[in-house]
Amino acid sequence: MAHFEKANSVGEWLDQRLAVNTLKRVLAFEYWIPKNINFLWAMGMVLAATFGLLLISGIFLLMYYQPNVETAFDSVNYTIMTEVGYGWLWRHIHGVGASVVFLIIYIHMFTGIYYGSYKRGRELIWLSGMGLFVAFSAEAFSGYMLPWGQMSYWAGMVITNLFSGGSLEAYGLVEWIRGDYVPGQAFLTRFFMLHVLLLPLVIIGLIVLHFGTLRIPHVNNQDGEDFDFEEAARLYKEGNIKESKVIPFQPVFLAKDIFVMGVYFILFFYLVFYHFEFAMDPVNFDPADGLKTPAHIYPEWYFLWSYEILRPFSKDLGLIAFAIAQVIFFALPFLDKSENVAPASRRGLFKFWFWAMLIDVLILTFMGKLPPQGIWNVIGLIAALAFFALWIALPIITKKEKKL
Amino acid sequence: MNKELKIFGVVAIFTLVLYWGVEPFAHSQMHKHVEGDNFAYSEFKASGKKGDAVNGKALVTGAAACTGCHGIKAINAPAPMDASMAGASYGVNPPDLSTAGALYDARFLAQLIKNPAHALKVEHKFDPAKGKMHPMTQFYGAGGDIDQEIADIVAFLKSIAPKEMSNKEAFENACGRCHANRYGKMSQLGETPKFKYKKDELKHQVAILEYQDKLKAYMGKLPPDLSIIIRARSEHFLETFIENPQSQLPGTSMPAVGLSHEGFEKVMAYLSETGDPSKPARGELGPLVLIFFIVFSGLAFLWKKEKWKGHH
Ligand code: HEM
Numbered sequence: 001m002a003h004f005e006k007a008n009s010v011g012e013w014l015d016q017r018l019a020v021n022t023l024k025r026v027l028a029f030e031y032w033i034p035k036n037i038n039f040l041w042a043m044g045m046v047l048a049a050t051f052g053l054l055l056i057s058g059i060f061l062l063m064y065y066q067p068n069v070e071t072a073f074d075s076v077n078y079t080i081m082t083e084v085g086y087g088w089l090w091r092h093i094h095g096v097g098a099s100v101v102f103l104i105i106y107i108h109m110f111t112g113i114y115y116g117s118y119k120r121g122r123e124l125i126w127l128s129g130m131g132l133f134v135a136f137s138a139e140a141f142s143g144y145m146l147p148w149g150q151m152s153y154w155a156g157m158v159i160t161n162l163f164s165g166g167s168l169e170a171y172g173l174v175e176w177i178r179g180d181y182v183p184g185q186a187f188l189t190r191f192f193m194l195h196v197l198l199l200p201l202v203i204i205g206l207i208v209l210h211f212g213t214l215r216i217p218h219v220n221n222q223d224g225e226d227f228d229f230e231e232a233a234r235l236y237k238e239g240n241i242k243e244s245k246v247i248p249f250q251p252v253f254l255a256k257d258i259f260v261m262g263v264y265f266i267l268f269f270y271l272v273f274y275h276f277e278f279a280m281d282p283v284n285f286d287p288a289d290g291l292k293t294p295a296h297i298y299p300e301w302y303f304l305w306s307y308e309i310l311r312p313f314s315k316d317l318g319l320i321a322f323a324i325a326q327v328i329f330f331a332l333p334f335l336d337k338s339e340n341v342a343p344a345s346r347r348g349l350f351k352f353w354f355w356a357m358l359i360d361v362l363i364l365t366f367m368g369k370l371p372p373q374g375i376w377n378v379i380g381l382i383a384a385l386a387f388f389a390l391w392i393a394l395p396i397i398t399k400k401e402k403k404l
Numbered sequence: 405m406n407k408e409l410k411i412f413g414v415v416a417i418f419t420l421v422l423y424w425g426v427e428p429f430a431h432s433q434m435h436k437h438v439e440g441d442n443f444a445y446s447e448f449k450a451s452g453k454k455g456d457a458v459n460g461k462a463l464v465t466g467a468a469a470c471t472g473c474h475g476i477k478a479i480n481a482p483a484p485m486d487a488s489m490a491g492a493s494y495g496v497n498p499p500d501l502s503t504a505g506a507l508y509d510a511r512f513l514a515q516l517i518k519n520p521a522h523a524l525k526v527e528h529k530f531d532p533a534k535g536k537m538h539p540m541t542q543f544y545g546a547g548g549d550i551d552q553e554i555a556d557i558v559a560f561l562k563s564i565a566p567k568e569m570s571n572k573e574a575f576e577n578a579c580g581r582c583h584a585n586r587y588g589k590m591s592q593l594g595e596t597p598k599f600k601y602k603k604d605e606l607k608h609q610v611a612i613l614e615y616q617d618k619l620k621a622y623m624g625k626l627p628p629d630l631s632i633i634i635r636a637r638s639e640h641f642l643e644t645f646i647e648n649p650q651s652q653l654p655g656t657s658m659p660a661v662g663l664s665h666e667g668f669e670k671v672m673a674y675l676s677e678t679g680d681p682s683k684p685a686r687g688e689l690g691p692l693v694l695i696f697f698i699v700f701s702g703l704a705f706l707w708k709k710e711k712w713k714g715h716h
Contacts, residue, residue: 241714
């Protein structure tokens with residue numbers, strides 16, 4: 001057994017047993033971040049904070065929510081919104097948070113794409129990040145089932161139907177997922193379990209992994225500059241903070257993050273108090289009714305682009321396209337054949353690829369909500385084809401890219 | 405700093421375009437545009453006659469037989485039947501007329517008395533030629549100038565209408581015979597009382613179910629509970645739909661109830677109370693939370709400046 005001296009302070013006592021001083025040094029005070037970054041590098045911590053808000057508000061909602069097809073709707077819309085003190089506040093925070101978290105995720109992802117932060121040692125950051133994207137998607141979808149409104153029911157119906165695999169007609173699988181022929185009690189209870197237990201656990205695990213994958217390659221910087229972190233850290237510790245290219249995570253990087261978070265929270269709570277409707281679809285305030293199909297069934301805005309990739313094609317082709325679109329971003333580090341880690345603006349054709357991809361995803365998102373008729377269908381089809389064309393072009397144009 | 409603002413600008417523009425596309429633009433394309441008439445009922449011509457309330461009262465309780473079907477609490481005229489019986493006879497319980505003068509538009513009322521199916525815009529359901537009569541019999545006149553008589557009836561209804569009507573009363577009289585509002589503890593039989601014995605509670609529930617069966621037969625379907633409709637439909641939809649249901653749901657059996665603008669506002673206020681009760685609390689707490697985060701950001705900015713001193 002190790003030898004323990006009498007500790008003179010709580011800090012020392014903990015350090016003897018947990019090496020907290022080492023942890024603090026490795027994870028915070030000597031976790032070096034490049035100095036040459038902008039506020040987009042705060043998005044990761046903004047995401048972590050938003051997840052925190054979702055977790056806390058979710059715990060409060062969980063105390064009154066009832067996962068029962070008879071009472072779920074009223075437990076949310078009446079009990080929580082009317083009877084529970086500040087229940088409405090927690091619900092609006094949770095609803096707005098679920099929507100805004102995707103906006104920040106997309107900003108965070110496209111930041112990574114723009115600056116090339118997914119390659120040369122940073123592949124695992126990207127892959128764990130995509131894992132988080134998928135886990136958040138599942139979390140959002142399962143949460144959407146819980147109020148048991150019309151959109152819960154019908155979106156649940158439509159999305160689980162996808163698992164029949166088109167012409168494969170795997171209805172057995174669909175029933176297995178639903179626990180019934182149509183969404184019902186078994187369906188609601190299992191999505192409740194996923195939403196409040198399994199998926200949050202997965203997300204927390206993935207966040208830890210994501211942070212872990214950042215530690216060795218360090219985060220990228222605005223110029224994609226590759227420099228010697230040891231050397232920069234030595235300069236900093238010697239007091240040459242002006243010459244050094246790095247800053248410590250704590251307190252210097254955090255000081256800026258916290259300011260960015262403050263501004264973000266102003267916007268966030270503005271939405272919570274004055275503009276929450278965008279995050280809570282009106283159709284879901286009609287109770288679930290299996291006999292009455294809503295006029296328009298569409299997913300929440302953050303799924304629209306992939307939904308639109310499903311829609312314009314024939315049944316089987318649409319499903320295949322949809323399945324590929326779901327996972328293709330995982331492949332980014334391997335389809336980008338260029339060695340360059342630099343902002344897209346300096347990377348020749350990739351610059352156009354980046355903006356084309358961003359605008360294409362935006363167009364797909366617009367079309368995904370519109371009724372699939374006439375000109376919208378045509379635009380949707382073109383945008384979906386462009387999406388795949390861009391992915392096919394990626395390895396070709398990046399292979400030809402000049403080395404910087 | 406300058407560069408950061410530029411980047412922020414780009415992110416903000418893309419975010420706003422995204423919002424515009426999935427919210428205002430998508431909704432403008434998804435829902436057909438319906439112009440309202442602002443509860444003016446300009447399609448119904450006013451007769452221009454000045455009504456006499458005293459004569460109106462005689463007609464309402466006499467020749468026009470309104471009190472043969474409707475109760476009027478304001479003049480101590482009880483409803484001839486209770487809600488269940490009325491439901492069984494007419495398919496729906498004729499509402500108490502005490503507040504009708506304030507709740508409904510005068511031109512609409514005149515048209516309603518003359519030709520209920522036409523005023524209520526349910527002629528697709530009721531056609532005397534096919535022997536399908538509206539349950540509210542039309543007023544054929546009491547022997548004099550019918551337009552004058554109708555003006556008298558309307559004048560009477562206006563004279564008894566209360567100066568102040570609660571939002572709940574407005575809902576109960578205008579919508580309550582068809583729509584429940586369970587968050588407001590209202591069923592089609594009115595406010596649900598507190599029962600001491602389970603047996604009485606169950607009896608009441610059975611009475612509601614029986615009434616709803618008749619209503620379903622009359623309307624073709626059970627009108628939806630309106631507890632939280634204020635969040636399920638846009639304000640514009642509710643306004644144009646309530647004014648003229650046919651404009652939004654062609655062929656629907658819900659009548660155009662003929663609310664005055666004031667009546668509409670009261671009904672909406674009630675729907676807002678039951679469906680969006682946190683509105684006042686949001687208004688109170690919102691500014692405080694925003695001020696907190698503005699101060700927080702200010703302090704965070706000073707802290708950041710302090711920590712970054714000497715770094716550039
Ligand atoms: C939703 C939960 C997520 C959390 C809490 C999170 C958190 C973080 C944090 C704290 C950082 C370091 C600071 C920064 O650069 O922002 C970071 C970096 C990064 N994240 Fe995430 N992230 C999440 C999701 C994602 C997703 C969905 C992706 C993309 C697939 C992703 C990809 C990356 C990449 C590539 C970096 C490195 C950036 C660089 O090196 O400059 N992350 N993340």
